[in-house]
Amino acid sequence: MEIREAIAERRSTRAFTEREVTREELYEILRAGIMAPSACNMQSWHFYVVAGEERGKLRGVCADWVAEAPLTIIVCTDRSAIEARFGERAKKFAVQDTALAMENMLLAATGLGLGGCVIGAYDQDACAVSFGIPEHHHVVALLPIGEPREKIPPRERKPLEDVVTFVGGQKNF
């Protein structure tokens, strides 16, 4: 799939068919994630892959529908490494780097006919306990992935003129 099409056709997907995500697809999605840029190339991300029966543990951690996805990637930052280097700024960089990786994963999934959704509402402590996530890994999002159950219409976007300012006017464009 063309990059233009993947960007335009990506949808936040919350309902999935029964079809499994294959090993090859999962690895393509993960490899796309780690190709993202990161602050000073520190790659302070860690991905927990939840599939099969383990998905049941997602109930009580986040919205119930997430457990119905064939797989969910719990996206974490390894804060010990990045905080040692960047101090207070590390918090922002850690969130930024993992989000750059998530968009790569979502676009790679789209290219495979799959869909996913960035989940920001979850219980951090329950997630860590349920999945044995150590203290130095901090959960920043959950990313359920699977085949979309139905075609999802595009969500409305603010027009460009509302979210873009040309500094010094538009004379250069």
Added chain:
Amino acid sequence: MEIREAIAERRSTRAFTEREVTREELYEILRAGIMAPSACNMQSWHFYVVAGEERGKLRGVCADWVAEAPLTIIVCTDRSAIEARFGERAKKFAVQDTALAMENMLLAATGLGLGGCVIGAYDQDACAVSFGIPEHHHVVALLPIGEPREKIPPRERKPLEDVVTFVGGQKNF
């Protein structure tokens, strides 16, 4: 360009040719940005486009080389809107949403034969003053974009097995 190739070929680009970025290219990149997902579709991003003579003002705001890029997008969040809705969690969502948008912009640029770089080191106050950015817009990154001056080799990545954990073992994959 295929999505796979764009993800694999994106490079953090810090040296550019003299070639201008066209209006069509800029709009394609900006449209790619706003197609990213965002928390509750709030799209609390704002992009300041710096080009032409205005680029000189980037000196003193960030590393000097950024002013040599044909254009730089100052990526902001409109925190007033998102904080009213999400309170303390807004900070994370605002950074996450803009980073998702930045990866789309970087990949769209790659598809156009251009390159860019997420700049996290800049003087927030100097940036706001130099470019007339109002207080409710908070700068989260600078994104210089242009034609790469040379082919950039890929940066090393941690192997997948170091950054991926299969919850409950790899039995499902």
